[in-house]
Amino acid sequence: MPDMLFTPRQIGSVTVPNRTVFLAHETGFAEDGLPTERDAAYYEARARGGVGLIVGPSSMLVHPSASNPMYASGYDPEVVPRLRMIAEACHRHGTKVFAQLQHTGGEDTGEHAMRETWAPSAVPSEYGYEMPKRMEREDIEEIKLGFAKTAEHVKQGDLDGIELKAGHDGILRQFLSPKYNRREDRYGGSIDNRVRLVNEVIEAIRDRVGEEFPVGIRLTLDEMEEGGYDYDYAVEVIRRLHPSLDFIDSDIATISKLHITDAPMHAPLGYTSEYYGAARELVDVPVIAAGRINDLTKANDLLEEGQADFVGMCRQLIADADTVRKVRRGEEEEVTHCIACNQNCLGGIHTKGHVGCIQTPRSGRETKIPHVEDVDPGDAGRRVLVVGGGPAGLSFAVTAADLGHEVTLREREDRLGGQSNIATQVDSRTEFGDAVRNLTNQLKARDVTVETGTEVTPETVDPAAWDEVVVATGARERSPDLGGPDVHRSWDVLQGEAVGDRVVVLDNNKHSAGVSVAEYLAEDDHDVTFVTASFHPGDQMEGTNVPPFLETLYEHDVDLETHSTVVGFEDGGAQVLNVYSEEVSIHEADSLVVAERREARSGLGGALAEAGFEEESIHRIGDCVAPRLIDKAIYDGEMLARELTA
């Protein structure tokens, strides 16, 4: 039992019941600038799951000059009852809630409000296109007033404290930054002057909420941008911060380097520890650690070693709302560990407009999908055969067992995992396999019969033995249209098929298979040319996953041919067509490796029906319906188990 993790700790006047924090992040559930019941249900799920402190709603905007429909408008008094709804929901479980106050400054677009963005100086962010307006003195006064008013709303909304965002985006950090703040007035030109706005904001807030109400800051400890500030500079900022601050929440990089702030699986667990560990030595107030913490036993060590006072987790608690209480009960094997794919949390915000997790259908859908513990196991005890031990079959089996069904899972390969066993062949993607490891750990704790090395055919199953059969047979890679002796499929190569020294990789897949096989071959000392018709490699992947791939490909001198495709491969040369200029060039190569789209292995369902299974008892889930991504496979599996129980 990680003891220190479960000890209370003060933040100013507030006692947080344990050392875990759900870090700030936008949810995408706000409507007309106001948090909704979806927000309350989302936060309550984490409070029920045992987290000590929630920083949310995040990015509550303090002034209409920063406008984004994803964020709550903290300056609007209408926000107060909505905050009370969230406070009540979380306080029921003993969890404290702080709001994060934000002005996005020049690091967002003015598109939503059709107006200019505001920033300390007319310096554009690397993140966007628009040139911000240099703020006048009266604009600065308005911003201070906005922070103060919003803080008052937070207190009126019964929340427990405030976090000011001077993190990877926002106006407060931009004022601190020598890159973004080029002013020569009392708000710029020296560190003292650049810190002035933050401290004046704190004073304005204190005037409204008093000295007792906790107020802390989320601070980027190294901007990691050319011309931006580094850790030594951050130390000087920290030394000058207002003495009434109650805590420091660590952050790293800026929004233009989101692959560092919200690092994908290329970065190791705890990759930011040297930053918060060093900051903790400087200050007397509590420090919150942040950055790929997903193992609470290791997190406890971090606390005991004095690297931080609180363990902040964002994605881990998006993935598994119950992480804290599972560990507290000694059920570590039940935890769904975040794999840092960023697909449905960050990616969800961009593609679906709300946060979610590839591994957890309920995450972000709390108002629609009840906690599995709250499901009435009405029609339980059905005898179910699951065909296929990929993510879809595993997900079904875990939830179906939870809901009281008798489940047998048959997998034709010797190990479970399906396509994830191929995806993990490249070193930088090994953690992708943890999605399957999480499910298999959970399966072991349940009464499910698992038979690997067992292919299911219509001849090997007796319809009378099963009430339901779940077909989760997945997909295979399509054969390339280009023929030739040395043309290979990416999956075969990732599984060890030999290729020549000089390889052209044609990426028709556009997600991770193409870049993965290129990285795999480059790391194995092949001379690689990567060809894609897209604007950049991996263009269907979530955005933060792309820069680490590019870094590795460049490091290995991979020749990147974008806007291009391969139209022929013969006589030791690939004919590469630029799809815009229509010019063809020849790239000498020994082998062509093609990463293709996939096709469903869809035949078994129909064959079982012909063999005597009732059509209504045959269910198809995951890629065998249509090849998509792992989140759909897991979603299909869990939702079918719930449907069979309803």
Ligand SMILES: Cc1cc2nc3c(=O)[nH]c(=O)nc-3n(C[C@H](O)[C@H](O)[C@H](O)COP(=O)(O)OP(=O)(O)OC[C@H]3O[C@@H](n4cnc5c(N)ncnc54)[C@H](O)[C@@H]3O)c2cc1C
């Ligand atoms: C290289 C690569 C990279 C990928 N990267 C990503 C990524 O970054 N993000 C993402 O979301 N997705 C990714 N995917 C896709 C993801 O892995 C799949 O969408 C997911 O695995 C589909 O799950 P599934 O259970 O439906 O099918 P599968 O994973 O295909 O599993 C089906 C299982 O059924 C078994 N089976 C088939 N027929 C039978 C039978 N008759 N009897 C018994 N067993 C049978 C198969 O052996 C297999 O184990 C990647 C896939 C590959 C190959």
Ligand SMILES: Cc1cc2nc3c(=O)[nH]c(=O)nc-3n(C[C@H](O)[C@H](O)[C@H](O)COP(=O)(O)O)c2cc1C
């Ligand atoms: C979907 C998403 C949205 C985020 N939004 C915010 C935000 O509004 N404010 C903030 O300070 N950090 C935000 N972050 C950063 C997280 O708080 C955290 O610092 C980062 O994810 C690293 O921690 P983790 O590895 O525990 O996820 C966001 C992260 C994610 C995944």
Ligand code: SF4
């Ligand atoms: S989508 Fe991926 S990165 Fe995001 S919480 Fe889930 S597992 Fe973690």
